[in-house]
Amino acid sequence: MKxxxxxxxxxxxxxxxxxxxxxxxxxxxxxxxNDELILENFQGHHDTAMLSHWARDPxxxxxxxxxxxxxxxxxxxxxxxxxxxxxxxxxxxxxxDKTPVAVASFVPVDSNLExxxxxxxxxxxxxxxxxxxxxxxxxxYKATGTIRVTETGDFALSRDIDxxxxxxxxxxxxxxxxxxxxxGVEVVARVVGIESRAVVASxxxxxxxxxxxxxxxxxKKDGIKLVSQ
Numbered sequence: 001m002k003x004x005x006x007x008x009x010x011x012x013x014x015x016x017x018x019x020x021x022x023x024x025x026x027x028x029x030x031x032x033x034n035d036e037l038i039l040e041n042f043q044g045h046h047d048t049a050m051l052s053h054w055a056r057d058p059x060x061x062x063x064x065x066x067x068x069x070x071x072x073x074x075x076x077x078x079x080x081x082x083x084x085x086x087x088x089x090x091x092x093x094x095x096x097d098k099t100p101v102a103v104a105s106f107v108p109v110d111s112n113l114e115x116x117x118x119x120x121x122x123x124x125x126x127x128x129x130x131x132x133x134x135x136x137x138x139x140x141y142k143a144t145g146t147i148r149v150t151e152t153g154d155f156a157l158s159r160d161i162d163x164x165x166x167x168x169x170x171x172x173x174x175x176x177x178x179x180x181x182x183x184g185v186e187v188v189a190r191v192v193g194i195e196s197r198a199v200v201a202s203x204x205x206x207x208x209x210x211x212x213x214x215x216x217x218x219x220k221k222d223g224i225k226l227v228s229q
Contacts, residue, residue: 001028002080017104022063032101039145045139046180065089065180074212075213076214077103077119077123077126077207077211077214077215078124078126078129078203079211080095080206080207080211081123081126081127081130081205082126082130082191082207084127084133084188084189084205085127085130085131085203086130086134086189086201086206087134087203087205088189088191088201088203089131089134089135089136089201090173091201091202092191092201093135093200094193094199094200095136095172095191095200095201096135096169097135097137098137099136099137099172100137100168100169100170100171101136101137101138101139101170101171101172101173101174101191102139102140102141102168102172102173102174103123103124103125103127103128103131103173103174103175104120104171104173104174104175105120105123105124105175105189106120106121106123106124106127106175106176106177106178106189107118107120107175107177107178108120108177108178108180109177109188110179111125112178117216118180118215118216119185119212119215119216120178122215123176123178123187124175127174127176127189128140128174132184137168139168139170141156141164141165142158142159142164142168143156143157143164143170143180144157144158144163144164145165147180152196165189170193170194170195171193171194172191172200173191173192173193173194174189174190175190175192176188176189176190178182180212180216182209183208183209183214184206184207184208184209184211184226185206185209185212185216186204186205186206186207187204187206187207188202188203188204188205189203189204189205190202191200203219
C-alpha cells in the first residue's frame with residue numbers, strides 16, 4: 001500500500017512540474033527586435049524601444065500608419081508633424097516628462113519672425129498635440145482658467161493678453177520655422193530653453209506641396225505661378 005502511494009505521489013509531482021513548465025512557457029513572450037516591432041501607439045519617454053525604432057525612419061512610420069492610403073495627397077500635415085515630433089523627442093536632452101514645455105507658432109524663415117499664417121499656427125497646434133502624446137508636460141498659455149459663456153459659444157481659450165495669466169512655469173518652448181519651396185515646405189522644429197536659449201532638441205522634415213497646400217494654397221492663376229516683383 002505504501003508503495004502505491006509513493007508512486008502516485010511521484011507521478012502527481014512530475015505531472016505538476018510539466019504543467020507548471022507549460023504555463024511558464026505560455027506566459028513568457030520573446031523580446032521584440034527592431035525588425036519585429038509593429039506600428040502601435042507608444043508612451044514617448046516611457047517606451048524607448050518604440051521611440052528609437054520610429055525615430056530612425058519617420059517616413060516609414062508615416063507609410064505604415066497610412067497603409068490604406070495610396071497617394072500622399074491624402075495624407076495630412078498632422079501625419080508629417082507626428083513623424084517630426086518622434087524624431088524631436090528622440091534627440092531631446094535635459095527635458096523630462098515633468099518639465100513644463102510650451103509650444104509657440106511656427107514662422108516663415110524669411111519673415112521678421114513676428115508674424116505667421118494659418119500654416120504656422122496649425123503646425124504649432126499639431127506639435128502641441130504630439131508633444132503631449134509623447135509624454136511631455138505641455139503648458140497651454142492660451143488657456144484663460146475660466147469659461148466665458150456667450151451667445152455664440154463657450155470659450156476657455158483666448159489671444160487677449162488681458163485675459164491670460166502673466167506668468168507660467170515654462171522652462172522650454174517648442175517652436176520653429178518653415179520655408180516654402182516649389183515642391184513643398186521644409187520645416188525645422190526645435191526646443192529652446194527659456195532662460196538659457198540653448199537648443200536641446202531639433203528635427204527637420206519636408207511636407208510635399210500636395211499636402212501643404214491643404215492650408216497653404218499655391219499662388220497660381222490659370223496654371224501660371226504668380227511672382228510678385
